[in-house]
Amino acid sequence: MKTLNPLIVVFFIILSSCNKEKTESKKQWFKGNLHTHSYWSDGDEFPEVIMDWYKSNGYQFLALTDHNTLAEGDKWKTISKDSIYQNAFKNYLNTYGDDWVNYRVDSLNRTQVKLKTYEEYRPKFEEDGKFLIIQSEEITDGYNGKPIHINATNVKRKIDPQGGNSVLEVMQNNLDEVAKHKEEFGTPIIAHINHPNFGYAISLEDMIALKNEQFFEVYNGHPHVNNSGNDEHISTELMWDYINIAYIENNKPIMYGLATDDSHHYHRKGRKWSNAGRGWIMVQADTLSAKSLINAMETGQFYASTGVELSDLTFENNRLSVAVKTNENTTYKIAFIGCKKGQGEPETLASFESDKASFEIAKDMLFVRCKITSSKLHENPIEDLLFEKAWTQPYRFSE
Missing domain, CATH: 3.20.20.140 (Metal-dependent hydrolases)
Structure with missing residues (x-):
């Protein structure tokens, strides 16, 4: 039986590794x-x-x-006479020009614009x-x-x-x-x-x-x-x-x-x-x-x-890892939230005051997700959601 030259085997291993890295890097x-x-x-x-x-x-x-x-x-939009919208239309016309903007003024002196x-x-x-x-x-x-x-x-x-x-x-x-x-x-x-x-x-x-x-x-x-x-x-x-x-x-x-x-x-x-x-x-x-x-x-x-950006998000060997792209004078709370089998209620499984953290998902857990909360205020918040956040998707234990 003919065997492969060890150098050829090594070559194919290196080539396979390079192709994998190339795919992942894309x-x-x-x-x-x-x-x-x-x-x-x-x-x-x-x-x-x-x-x-x-x-x-x-x-x-x-x-x-x-x-x-x-x-x-075809849809024509009648521009409100409110000065905010009149001025916005003028800016739109100035930006895109008469060659692009199709508009008319009706018998009631209302500006109507054909939407693109x-x-x-x-x-x-x-x-x-x-x-x-x-x-x-x-x-x-x-x-x-x-x-x-x-x-x-x-x-x-x-x-x-x-x-x-x-x-x-x-x-x-x-x-x-x-x-x-x-x-x-x-x-x-x-x-x-x-x-x-x-x-x-x-x-x-x-x-x-x-x-x-x-x-x-x-x-x-x-x-x-x-x-x-x-x-x-x-x-x-x-x-x-x-x-x-x-x-x-x-x-x-x-x-x-x-x-x-x-x-x-x-x-x-x-x-x-x-x-x-x-x-x-x-x-x-x-x-x-x-x-x-x-x-x-x-x-x-x-x-x-809603504002937090991650520099790393990986899930390998049942370990969920995150790292935050940090802002100056800003702190971060990283919480791993999930549910254990048979419990029926979600809970915070671990929490860190840090810009990076990881958590190993055990076999007895239904799922784990990560929530990152920044100390930086959202510049335009709603409700009581005052601080910038990010949420990963839920991850499950895999054999």
């Missing part, structure tokens, strides 16, 4: 927001201005998610490897006055709200419709449940009963969505843990948590307004494409943030 972190509104629905700004803001503020991807609509076809479609504004801002715009929609439905909103990311056509005879049925019908859309077009699409505590419309029981859903907003930057809950309703963060306790016990996939802006207001800033820049996700992917980003998210390779 992965990078991309910052993005998957919940944004414009003049196409109830936002108060032109898509181009919104794209420019996010691109100029360090984001690499953005989804415009207007209610039950895509930026397509996704196909029109997209090439103006997208740059390969630098900035990506993902066509998306907020499917806006309800039941008995309760708002039920689900974002569909990377859609190819508008998805109509499906309705139903209960909160759960409305949610499931819309999720199933997104799944059909995904199958029809053969393209990566994700749906995520928006702000479950908005109007306290979606209960923990509703979330637990869902089928084939892995994403929801643990943080939403709108001032009226009750992330923190109240005396009668739990916070979305605590809801997240209870969902995963139930999911794991019922052999369902992990629920992942997003942070989003849900931005509507671009001219007034403060607690009363739904502003840009409050919450986002950081996705670790090999390329800046919708397919790559969605594939990474579906395997939990992302974290949510």
Whole structure:
């Protein structure tokens, strides 16, 4: 029997190692927001201005998610006579020029502007490897006055709200419709449940009963969505843990948590307004494409943030490790939160006053996630969420 030359074996080992390092080195972190509104629905700004803001503020991807609509076809927006919006229109016209801006003045002396479609504004801002715009929609439905909103990311056509005879049925019908859309077009699409505590419309029981859903907003930057809950309703963060306790016990996939802006207001800033820049996700992917980003998210390779940025996030040999990109005169609290098998209640398993920490997940734990809280105040907070934070996804013990 002929044997391989030892030098050849060593060569292939080195080559394999180099290829592995090359593959791993390709992965990078991309910052993005998957919940944004414009003049196409109830936002108060032109898509181009919104794209420019996010691109100029360090984001690499953005989804415009207007209610039950895509930026397509003809739509004329009548500009409010409020001086804020009149001045904003003048700035828009001065920035983009008469060749780009299509507007008219009607018989009542009102300025009307034809909104640019996704196909029109997209090439103006997208740059390969630098900035990506993902066509998306907020499917806006309800039941008995309760708002039920689900974002569909990377859609190819508008998805109509499906309705139903209960909160759960409305949610499931819309999720199933997104799944059909995904199958029809053969393209990566994700749906995520928006702000479950908005109007306290979606209960923990509703979330637990869902089928084939892995994403929801643990943080939403709108001032009226009750992330923190109240005396009668739990916070979305605590809801997240209870969902995963139930999911794991019922052999369902992990629920992942997003942070989003849900931005509507671009001219007034403060607690009363739904502003840009409050919450986002950081996705670790090999390329800046919708397919790559969605594939990474579906395997939990992302974290949510309202200001804290990580320099390291690894899970190897059942050890979850994090390190923070530090700011001067800022301290950090790193908490590992999870649940042990058979207990049914989440708890803080370990806590560190440090900018880096790690935690080994034991076999008797259902899951462990990490929450990092900064001593730095959020520059534009909502509710009682005063300090910048980040949340990793939950991790499970693997044999």
